[in-house]
Structures are given as C-alpha cells and as structure tokens.
Amino acid sequence: MDNEKKKYTGGKKYSNDDITVYWKPSACVHASYCYRELIEVFDPGRRPWVDMEGASTEKIIDVVNLCPTEALAWKWNDESKNEAVDKDQLNHIKFRRPELTDTPEPVKEVPPVSAKIMIDGPIVVKGTFTFMYNGITKEIKESMVSLCRCGVSDHQPFCDGQHRKIGFND
Amino acid sequence: MEDQKDIKSQAIVVVEDFGPIKITGNFRVKDLRRDREESPTEIWLCRCGKSNNKPYCDESHKK
Numbered sequence A: 001m002d003n004e005k006k007k008y009t010g011g012k013k014y015s016n017d018d019i020t021v022y023w024k025p026s027a028c029v030h031a032s033y034c035y036r037e038l039i040e041v042f043d044p045g046r047r048p049w050v051d052m053e054g055a056s057t058e059k060i061i062d063v064v065n066l067c068p069t070e071a072l073a074w075k076w077n078d079e080s081k082n083e084a085v086d087k088d089q090l091n092h093i094k095f096r097r098p099e100l101t102d103t104p105e106p107v108k109e110v111p112p113v114s115a116k117i118m119i120d121g122p123i124v125v126k127g128t129f130t131f132m133y134n135g136i137t138k139e140i141k142e143s144m145v146s147l148c149r150c151g152v153s154d155h156q157p158f159c160d161g162q163h164r165k166i167g168f169n170d
Numbered sequence B: 001m002e003d004q005k006d007i008k009s010q011a012i013v014v015v016e017d018f019g020p021i022k023i024t025g026n027f028r029v030k031d032l033r034r035d036r037e038e039s040p041t042e043i044w045l046c047r048c049g050k051s052n053n054k055p056y057c058d059e060s061h062k063k
Helices: A002-007 A033-037 A057-064 A162-166 B002-006
Strands: A012-015 A019-023 A072-076 A113-117 A123-133 A136-147 B011-015 B021-025 B027-031 B036-038 B042-045
Touching: A019 A057, A033 A057, A057 A072, A113 B011, A113 B021, A113 B042, A123 B021, B021 B027, B027 B042
Parallel strands: A113 B027, A123 B011
Antiparallel strands: A012 A019, A019 A072, A113 A123, A123 A136, B011 B021, B021 B042, B027 B036
8 A cells, every 4th residue: 555655646546346547637638538438437527527436347448548648547456457458458557657557576686695704703694594503493584693613602502702712713 | 574584595504513514505605814705505614613724624623
C-alpha cells in the first residue's frame, strides 16, 4: 500500500470490484472520448466525475482504452491477471503508465562471506552463513562472529580479547 | 526484515573440536597482516596459536 502511494504522484484512482482506473488530470487534452462514449461513468460535471458503478467492467475498459493520452489508464485488481494483458489493451497501466506497475524487487546480490584475519587478533567472519561449534549449529544472517586465533580465550571459540594480554603475534 | 530470511547461507563455518576453523562455500579470506586476499573453496584456519604457517592450520595443535 505504501509503495503504491509513493509511486502514485498526482491524480486519482477509482475502483470497482474488478478493475482500478487511474486518472491523471495534467495529461488530459480534453479529447472527450470518455464522456462522449460513457457519460454514465465519466461525467465531467459530476463530483466525483468517475462513477465506477455506472457501467460494466468490460465497457469501462473499452472506453478507457480510447483515451489518446495517459490521462486514463486501468488495471485488474487481481494482480495475477495483469501480467497476461495483451498489447491491444492500449491503456492498461503496463503500456500507458508503466511507472504504476509493480516492478518486482530486484534480487539482492548476496555477497560472499568475508573472513578477516585481524593483525595479531581474531578471525572476524561476516555475512550470512551456517556456523557450527561445540555441537551447536547456528544460522548467522547478515551478522558476524569474532573467533579466537591465539588459543587462550576463556570463551572458546570466540575471542575474548586475551590475545593482547599474551602478546599474540602472528 | 522479511527479505533477510530469504538470503541463503553462503558458507559453512565449522569450529572443529580441538582443531582448526574450517570454512567452505562462497567466501573470501582477507589476511590483514600479510595483505593477502583469496577465495578458495575450502580453508582450514589455525585457532590454537601454534601454527608455523599462520593463518592456516598446519596441525601443530596435535603436537
């Protein structure tokens, strides 16, 4: 919902059970196809000027497709149906207002796990990895562990800072 | 943080009992002392402090 708000700047939208019609007043050139063809739905003299109950979904789609600008566009409320919409549906948002379509989130590139051998210090392992120690298995998610390399930590296998005390030198 | 759940484990870090740290999978090791970086498929890192080939395990822990 929030995403949609962010993407939808300027204009209004109107819905019935099947579809949503997007209205972008700044794009209207008053070609007047909409109200000449379907005054029951698109009536500039009425507020709100779009009444989605005024005609069948099919008829509304046909008339929205007549709009020669991006002032009117439409989509199915059932998102799964939007993908299959064909190019002859001129004013489907996919073709007319692509900025309104839900683009899938880009797949996040997962960086490799990073193991840093600190100078005279521990091994710092960072990232998303499976961590096994003392018979325990932990899934570490975008986090880190710091592992003893000097052998004297009292908190094995983790570093407890004692490498400094003993003057560990690698 | 839903999407964090989707990230698959990239590597397996095993702290072997009385032995080294074994890392396998998609990982990179950066050795700051020797200014070296490598991406092997597996590595054994010393954690007893006695290896003569640090940061790698040379089995000195067994001595």
